[in-house]
């Protein structure tokens with residue numbers, strides 16, 4: 001079956017399935033005297049995600065929205081297999097991400113706006129070459145996609161620059177092109193527009209829409225920018241204090257809030273009200289509320 005026919009068959013099928021997933025972090029407490037910490041370390045367990053259920057279908061872009069510390073990045077780390085759930089079940093394209101099977105890794109891509117997957121001291125082009133070899137993408141197909149996406153994001157002239165010489169926005173745009181060049185079926189974007197200028201944000205949103213619609217890529221997007229949500233997302237999931245408490249189609253949400261898609265300011269106010277109504281706390285309070293202390297020996301989480 002060729003790629004187009006395969007995409008058509010996949011349209012609307014559940015690609016990402018998260019069932020009752022919780023994730024705890026264990027961190028060492030540092031408040032007692034040093035000798036006591038060494039002899040009898042104390043740890044506390046913090047619930048970053050609590051019994052989360054989520055689904056993403058082929059051709060959908062799900063926006064995961066919530067205040068700082070809500071658990072968004074933790075969710076993405078679980079879906080990419082960087083972390084394993086403490087309980088519950090995750091299936092991405094039928095794979096359990098934590099097993100990191102090569103078949104799974106070949107079909108997903110992730111961009112973390114605040115981290116880089118490009119080699120810092122090498123020209124951008126070299127990272128691209130390395131990734132093409134790692135994913136074993138045929139040269140022609142890879143080149144075709146890189147040219148297409150690099151052109152859309154205006155990064156074609158940056159290919160011979162060292163990554164460390166790029167501005168934040170330039171680097172993120174290169175990361176996105178690289179993430180898409182092996183034709184992933186699942187795309188995870190953790191704050192991809194952070195630090196990106198207005199025009200580049202528009203280009204990124206156009207690109208995201210294109211891969212979601214034309215390639216049926218199941219996409220998860222976390223962002224604090226309301227325009228990213230209205231421009232890209234077919235669905236929205238609300239997360240707060242590790243709980244996903246509502247998942248809605250974007251059009252239904254706009255209707256519920258009585259907001260038009262182009263009124264980002266009003267939508268932002270409605271979203272803030274929604275979180276406030278549920279009792280938005282500061283990071284410190286929330287961490288404390290979700291935390292239990294345990295006196296055990298062991299390693300803390302990364």
Ligand SMILES: Nc1ncnc2c1ncn2[C@@H]1O[C@H](COP(=O)(O)OP(=O)(O)OP(=O)(O)O)[C@@H](O)[C@H]1O
Pocket residue numbers: 025026027046047048066067068069070071072073074075287301302
């Ligand atoms: N390695 C870790 N060890 C302990 N606690 C952690 C760790 N990583 C995250 N946390 C805690 O888990 C919670 C969820 O963090 P996460 O990074 O997933 O939030 P987020 O929604 O992505 O926040 P932001 O919008 O600020 O990026 C926070 O309270 C955070 O302090």
